[in-house]
Amino acid sequence: MTSTAAPAPVPLSGPRFQTEPAELYREIRRDHGSVAPVLLDGDVPAWLVLGYRELHQVTGDPELFSRDSELWNQWERIPADWPLLPMIGRKQPSILYTIGERHRQRAAMISGALGAVDPAELRAHAERFADELIDTFCDKGTSDLIADYATLLPVRVLARLYGFADEDGPGLVTALNDMIDGRERALAGQQHLLRSMQRLLVTKHTAPGPDVASRMLADPSGFTDEEIVQDLMVMMAAGHQPTADWIGNSLRLMLTDSRFAASLFGGRHSVAEAMNEVLWEDTPTQNVAGRWAARDTRLGDRQIKAGDLLLLGLAAANSDPQVRTDGASFTGGNNAFFSFGHGEHRCPFPAQEIAEVIARTGIEVVLDRVPDIDLAVPASAVTSRPSPWLRGLAELPVRFTPTPALGDTPR
Known part of the structure; x- marks a missing residue:
């Protein structure tokens, strides 16, 4: 009698998360079922x-x-220099690791501070920063829309909304990208972001303004500066890179799929459809850490031990054949995706709305400014970053007819 050994745990790393994540998730589901053992850095x-x-x-x-x-x-x-510590923190007084009533109070504080953002002001900031970024390359006829545009726009808008000076934006972009990539510069990026938020609160204590940080400081629930600093870091990280990847992934879809060709000539309906499809099929946030089992339990025919870490496979769940029967497409307005999470720890609704405005404005403005835009390389040459956590493009080279910069001319 022969026995078949259980499939080995899957390393949560490697080039296939970059080149063919959908196929990889199908294989993991086939071999392990709906809950799979995986190995993080350091096994x-x-x-x-x-x-x-x-x-x-x-x-x-x-x-x-x-x-x-x-x-x-x-x-x-877990060593002190483990590169995933910024994503799987210990004793961090942020909303990510707060539970119960205190979490609900903090969620309400954050939702209130973000919900008070004026939609017209938000779109005006997004348009202005989008125009400024496009002005840097529109007369050249070529651009990498990731490095020159998508990775710069969200943090510039968010920094302004939170109360930062515009010149702080570039440093925040670098720090956020380093932290989220989860590699050798992750801890340095986290420290830069921490110091930036601490300086911001010092400024807002003495000179409050109509910004998110000032509203959080004024909240009557009695949160400490340390708590607010940590929450601002979470909000910035969660708001910037996924939104940048939403822009990049949507533009790639629109430049490579004939269904969205109308958008390249000033259409608007297809922009929303492309953005929705990306959240289902190519969601920026692939996997999230995480949840911890409070006691022994069973989940998906797996025995989960107390203290086990569970990673949220958002991208894999969006393509689960149990809910996507017969290859059903859930685009065109169906919002039952997991791209913003679920439950009381999901992304707050005001944050989702801000991300959508920034992403949609960013896409619309670049299509307005360079309407004959096209890929400068074959579609197969457009690659994603090698990360199991975030799904975003390494670059998006495009070409177009050069146009003059707007400069200070109002739109």
């Missing part, structure tokens, strides 16, 4: 939740699947 074990229903269960039960990272049963083997 640290975790579970990747790929099933749509299982992910709904995990995110909908914060008592059993907690955000309290102190529960993790692997802390004793």
